[in-house]
Amino acid sequence: MTERIVVVGAALLDGGRLLAARRSAPADLAGRWELPGGKVEPGESPRDALVRELREELGVETETVARVPGEWPLRSPYVLRVYTARLLPGSAAPRALQDHDELRWLAPDRIWDVDWLDQDVPAVRETLTHLDAHAG
Ligand SMILES: Nc1nc2c([nH]c(=O)n2[C@H]2C[C@H](O)[C@@H](COP(=O)(O)OP(=O)(O)OP(=O)(O)O)O2)c(=O)[nH]1
Numbered sequence: 001m002t003e004r005i006v007v008v009g010a011a012l013l014d015g016g017r018l019l020a021a022r023r024s025a026p027a028d029l030a031g032r033w034e035l036p037g038g039k040v041e042p043g044e045s046p047r048d049a050l051v052r053e054l055r056e057e058l059g060v061e062t063e064t065v066a067r068v069p070g071e072w073p074l075r076s077p078y079v080l081r082v083y084t085a086r087l088l089p090g091s092a093a094p095r096a097l098q099d100h101d102e103l104r105w106l107a108p109d110r111i112w113d114v115d116w117l118d119q120d121v122p123a124v125r126e127t128l129t130h131l132d133a134h135a136g
Contacts, residue, residue: 003077004077004078004079005039005040005077005078005079006039006040006046006049006078006079006080006081007037007038007039007040007074007078007079007080007081008037008038008040008046008047008049008050008053008080008081008082008083009034009035009036009037009050009080009081009082009083009120009123010035010036010037010050010053010054010062010064010082010083010084010085011035011068011082011083011084011085011127011131012035012036012054012060012062012084012085012086012087012094013065013084013085013086013131014086014087014105016107016108017105017106017107017108018105018106018108018111018127018131019036019094019103019104019105019106020033020034020035020103020104020105020106020114020116021033021034021035021036021057021058021096021099021100021102021103022034022096022100022101022102022103022104022114023099023100023101023117024096024099024100024101025099029117031115032115032116032117033104033114033115033116033117033120034116034117034120035080035082035120035123035124035127036053036054036057036058036094036099036100037049037050037053037054037057038053038056038057038099039078046081046083047064047083050062050064050083050085051063051064051085054085054094056097056098057096057097057098057099057100058094058095058096058097058103059092059094059095059097060087060091060092060093060094061087061088061090061091061092062085062086062087062088062091063085063086063088064083064084064085065083065084065085065086066083066084066130067081067082067083068081068082068083068084068123068126068127068130069126069130070082070122070123070126072119072120072122072123073119074119075119080119080120080123082123082126082127084127084130084131108128108131111124111128
């Protein structure tokens, strides 16, 4: 059986809006929107991986807040896990430094304005449910 490799995605939230990132590569994913993040490296915790990836890709300092329950299959052997996260005080604003060519903060009623990767849609839907529950 093939080992699963965890890809962590951030539901980065600021003022109730969610950050979506448009991939610039590889060609089959370019132009589609995702949750910024990446592969967890051997010996690294998913939360640490997410903080590292957000620093590399977006130039931001963040902390993870909570895991969004669930795990979604990507192209084998990858699976996607999602954590909500927030910017730390004093962090720079996110910039598309690596892997992305556009970023957009989406209010809850605009979440479906962007063309999410097909495999991200259930994860984004679950994330929204989770946020709604927390908002009461
Ligand atoms: N980060 C991220 N990757 C996703 C999402 N949905 C999805 O299918 N993927 C895929 C794209 C890639 O094949 C893989 C993650 O790769 P990546 O390129 O973001 O990760 P990485 O920075 O660690 O990659 P690498 O270049 O170091 O190999 O998962 C998503 O929402 N976020």
